[in-house]
Amino acid sequence: MAFPLPRGITPSEIAFLAEMETVTIVPRQRLEGLELLGGPVEPLVPPRRASLPLWLALLLKRQRRANIIPPSWLHPDPLGLILEVESQHQDYKNSFSPPPPLPALGKKPIPEHNTHQMEIDTMLHRRFYLKILQLGGDFTKETPALPFHWVEVGNMLLDAASDDLVEPDQIRRLLKDLREVRMSKMRSGVDVLDAAATGGGGVALTGVGAMELGEERGFVAGVVDNLRKIGASKEQARREQLADQRVNGEYSATQDEEEDYMEF
Structure with missing residues (x-):
């Protein structure tokens, strides 16, 4: 007798999808280009940086053929600011830090729904900027934002490339604390779920990974x-x-x- 599949996607499947995220590496030896399903990979020539899928970057890291440059958000300073805003400011008591803005589409016409979403992202980032400035953050730096696969990417890089990270133990602690804070927010919104169940509204999950x-x-x-x-x-x-x-x-x-x- 076959057991029924669990509802939704499993954590292992989510982690598998996260391996398609792009990261930057510094190759340690020359490697020929590859033809992958997601597109061609240019030849790797040290010390020129290259962008690769996460799964390939982790493979080269385990083979000691490359070093991984961590993304800008995977650093103690931006993670500490995001944690402080989400845990202490009343405006984010029941909401989450805004996600990264949509990438620019160049000269191509932007669909109407993407234009509306970009306006929402801009408003959320401006509000988040004010909180960062109140905490003494630097306005000239890039806005700290957690990507959609921040949990998976952070854990994978901590496991396979901790020597490429700045203060990996502190990053691990900040990721754990940030995840607990955000999970408690999701579990505490039972009153919102009550309204959503009776057709009186919805649950805001903007910024959730x-x-x-x-x-x-x-x-x-x-x-x-x-x-x-x-x-x-x-x-x-x-x-x-x-x-x-x-x-x-x-x-x-x-x-x-x-x-x-x-x-x-």
């Missing part, structure tokens, strides 16, 4: 399903009460209009 969504999918879906069952039982009890009032002659026309409105 892939692994965070994958791990919390079961919890959020379970809460919403249970809230819907509770709402259905309350509605059934209300209808039974109205039926009893109709039998006992206590039912008014006003209640009939209200019931028709609820059904509509």
